[in-house]
Amino acid sequence: KHFSDRTDETVRNKTDDNESLSAAGRKRKAANTAEVSESAGSPVFTCWLMKSEPESRFENGIDVKFGIEDLKALPNQTGCWDGVRNYQARNFMRQMKEGQQAFFYHSNCKEPGIAGVMTIVKEAYVDHTQFDKKDVHYDASSKPDNPKWSMVDVQFQRMMKRFLPLSELKKYHLQHRANGGPLKDMALFTRARLSVQPLTSEEFDFILSLEDKEPL
Template sequence: MPWPSRKRDKGAVADKKEPDAKIAKTEEETSDKEEEKSTKPPAGSSKSGWKNWKKTKESDSGGEDSKITYCHWLLKSEPESRLEKGVDVKFSIDDLKAQPNQTTCWDGVRNYQARNFLRSMKLGQQAFFYHSNCKEPGIVGIVKIVKEAYPDHTQFDQKDPHYDSTSRKENPKWSMV
């Protein structure tokens, strides 16, 4: 008895249905779906406003840019000791509670995307206080933004571990809330 051929018979290939060609979505179809999404509240939204969000169009007259406005933020902290340029940079929710009026500045952010988020924070918005760099990372509290973004003073202090020699007081690179 001969071994079966490894090549397919032409008839078997002809019976196989070929997939339809992929169709690219047009910009109009995509923008229509985005507008539908923006008018519907997100799944699981609550009346308390915890999961509220808003998507706004920058310009309805031909502009293609859209901007998402966030109402809640995530502030990441490191509750366990970590030395940076010889200085311990740990900060936990307990350190925040120990501050006068339980208020402090969020300084030392040296990531451009995080800096831009800090600049977008508005007075009265809420943020999750997140512990990272620990045995059990997670959200440990909810805080309120009490002052909008302003220049981070640590970028100009040469003794500070967050000093940035390229930043100028006339045009500061870094912000804090």
Template sequence: MNYWLMKSEPSVFGIEQLAKAKNSTTGWDGVRNFQARNYMREMKKGDLVFFYHSSCEIPGIAGVATVQREAYPDPTQFDKKHDHYDEASDPEQPRWDMVDVKLVRKFDRVIALDELRKHADGKLKDMIVLKRGNRLSITPVTKSEWSFIESLE
């Protein structure tokens, strides 16, 4: 099993919307960064995901989801009316993928980015989301990072 962190702006799609989705499951569309897409292509059904709220008052980890469906072409890349449309994407060789995720649980509180940063010199020293300049919406998480963060809940 692998572990991941996936960022979403709660004003666009937060953990509450995931909880209200049919079967608490949704497609994670709109990823338009090649490295994040490549990470998504590594995801396997059953992998665990920290659902991270970004660009909000208190950014941080809001809960846990699981990958329900492995990477497949993101249909929004072909929809000219959609914000995620990419005119350079070819239906014969799609450029962008998505995965389906299902809510496992919401945390009682958001584990804030500031709290995670307090451990950046210790247990979370190599965590990608805490690296200066990192803006990727999807990053891998090590098993030890995962276990430590869960202990903060």
């Protein structure tokens, strides 16, 4: 089963764009820090936030719903993250490396926010839905010999100890923007419409730390 529900620039929402592992496997790899590529001078991100819709919404008669419980229900709790039709979001997926972690973010719903953690288990490859005329993400301008769109495979790792709503994350963002802190430049607020967003290791670790705190 492929995912035909990815949030992208077609989603009409102001905040969105138009791992079942062992304890050892949960340990963040030493490489999981944002660093600057000496040659390119551009940030190299190793943590991510990926948005999908947990509530039913129909496009061309097809329900594009896909929440974290849907990922959990798949064989090996693993599936492809298809349907991204935004070039910047696609380019971020092409940067992803196997073993990196991403937050599963519920979007375009009553209470958007971070629901859980997943792991990138297959690096970017051709998104087959772009060639499927029956798929809501069909792209007639994309050709098999020169495909435009990519996807990655993700595996459910765990639910957050508590759901982290967008409203709470925004409060921290505003605090940190005023006084300094890890979330001051978080893409969720500076590039809000993107369905696939990069996180620095500091942002990722701070958000994880919120699990053990009372809601703000």
